[in-house]
Amino acid sequence: MAATAKLLYRPLPLFRANFNSNRFRRTLAQCSNRSRKADIKKARAASAALDSVLKRRTRSETEFDGELVRQYVSEGGHIPVMLGEVLEVFSRLTLRSFVDCTVGAAGHSSAVIRAHSELQLYIGLDVDPVAHEKAQAQIDTVMNDDSRSRASDLRAYTLLKNFKDVKSALHEVDRKLLDDGVDGILMDLGVSSMQVNNAKRGFSVLNDGPLDMRMNPQASLKAEDILNSWPEDEVGRILREYGEESNWRSLQTKIVKARLGGGLHSTGELVNLVQSTSGRSGGRQGWIKTATRVFQALRIAVNDELKTLEDALYACFDCLSSGGRLAVISFHSLEDRIVKQTFLDIINKEDGNGDEERFQSPKDSNDSEGEAWSKHRIGGRRGTILTKRPVTPTEEEERLNRRCRSGKLRVIQKT
Numbered sequence: 001m002a003a004t005a006k007l008l009y010r011p012l013p014l015f016r017a018n019f020n021s022n023r024f025r026r027t028l029a030q031c032s033n034r035s036r037k038a039d040i041k042k043a044r045a046a047s048a049a050l051d052s053v054l055k056r057r058t059r060s061e062t063e064f065d066g067e068l069v070r071q072y073v074s075e076g077g078h079i080p081v082m083l084g085e086v087l088e089v090f091s092r093l094t095l096r097s098f099v100d101c102t103v104g105a106a107g108h109s110s111a112v113i114r115a116h117s118e119l120q121l122y123i124g125l126d127v128d129p130v131a132h133e134k135a136q137a138q139i140d141t142v143m144n145d146d147s148r149s150r151a152s153d154l155r156a157y158t159l160l161k162n163f164k165d166v167k168s169a170l171h172e173v174d175r176k177l178l179d180d181g182v183d184g185i186l187m188d189l190g191v192s193s194m195q196v197n198n199a200k201r202g203f204s205v206l207n208d209g210p211l212d213m214r215m216n217p218q219a220s221l222k223a224e225d226i227l228n229s230w231p232e233d234e235v236g237r238i239l240r241e242y243g244e245e246s247n248w249r250s251l252q253t254k255i256v257k258a259r260l261g262g263g264l265h266s267t268g269e270l271v272n273l274v275q276s277t278s279g280r281s282g283g284r285q286g287w288i289k290t291a292t293r294v295f296q297a298l299r300i301a302v303n304d305e306l307k308t309l310e311d312a313l314y315a316c317f318d319c320l321s322s323g324g325r326l327a328v329i330s331f332h333s334l335e336d337r338i339v340k341q342t343f344l345d346i347i348n349k350e351d352g353n354g355d356e357e358r359f360q361s362p363k364d365s366n367d368s369e370g371e372a373w374s375k376h377r378i379g380g381r382r383g384t385i386l387t388k389r390p391v392t393p394t395e396e397e398e399r400l401n402r403r404c405r406s407g408k409l410r411v412i413q414k415t
């Protein structure tokens with residue numbers, strides 16, 4: 001045990017290089033078989049300490065500015081996530097044009113507009129008419145703000161549009177924009193607090209409402225259509241692939257069985273079904289966790305979120321000017337994986353059509369060019385990924401806003 005304990009307590013920096021957490025846990029398990037209770041406890045503590053080191057490796061080092069964030073909390077209670085970090089991403093740029101693909105309550109947008117007096121064109125998109133209306137009012141307020149002496153130099157547009165149509169949105173505003181490109185684009189994915197807190201939208205596990213979950217209320221597909229009429233295999237597939245839910249098979253069976261009694265029509269009924277499968281105890285591993293996965297799966301399917309995101313990332317990159325930056329905040333691993341892989345694909349893609357794409361192994365660089373938040377970069381022909389690892393919120397922000405806990409920020413810059 002002494003040797004194993006020594007291994008477990010090896011100084012942390014040695015673990016940082018090529019640390020393999022699975023191998024570490026296997027060693028821990030072997031050690032547990034042989035050791036006394038006290039040793040196991042020590043080893044577990046070491047594992048927890050390492051977990052926290054691993055998590056911190058991508059944690060933002062930007063000082064959390066609670067005062068700044070408070071200025072941009074919306075009336076509906078939405079707190080813009082990683083606001084300081086987003087401002088830092090664009091702070092080195094001469095930002096003449098900026099597109100917020102997910103304007104929501106316009107928290108990020110307002111702060112970016114105020115931080116860049118050189119801004120000449122702002123475009124905010126949202127697919128939700130309620131968000132769009134709120135955003136428009138908020139942007140008007142910022143435009144009329146007396147402290148912005150040059151407000152009249154700025155043309156601002158808020159459009160009710162899906163971000164997958166970003167190119168046509170830009171074309172609608174100014175044909176030349178697609179040729180010149182825009183200097184900054186932001187995507188803050190997922191739902192806003194206004195959407196989650198409105199039970200009628202059906203996004204919340206904790207508030208009873210209709211099984212809707214549409215970001216765009218004009219769209220035809222609702223969550224209840226999937227639950228009550230999609231083929232059984234398809235229901236299972238989305239629970240498995242979009243919810244990453246291990247218990248998908250028994251949930252699938254129960255959902256389809258519920259059709260015999262008239263189907264599921266409220267989020268409360270769906271939550272009851274989940275509770276009957278995973279037990280009524282809440283907490284991390286209880287029904288809340290399962291229900292959250294089931295709701296995530298349905299939301300992704302209803303709004304075709306993954307395909308829409310992937311297409312939009314390519315489109316947004318095409319819309320950037322040379323040196324322009326695209327920043328994306330994602331909130332679950334499926335989204336983050338798409339952002340990561342699409343960025344890698346983008347920077348190595350051939351320009352032009354028809355040629356076979358050639359993948360060039362990315363070259364790693366520690367060159368941060370003085371930007372503290374961008375520690376490790378990956379360079380490619382068409383662009384540079386400024387966040388080899390995603391940046392995650394500070395502990396202080398997590399304490400203030402639980403919703404930000406799973407947030408991951410990735411940034412790409414066009415060559």
Ligand SMILES: C[S@@+](CC[C@H](N)C(=O)[O-])C[C@H]1O[C@@H](n2cnc3c(N)ncnc32)[C@H](O)[C@@H]1O
Binds near residue numbers: 078079104106215
């Ligand atoms: C997390 S909120 C953004 C909050 C915003 N950054 C703020 O500071 O207030 C995400 C917003 O993106 C919108 N949204 C989600 N998918 C979208 C899509 N495909 N196209 C356009 N907007 C979308 C949602 O309606 C929601 O208002």
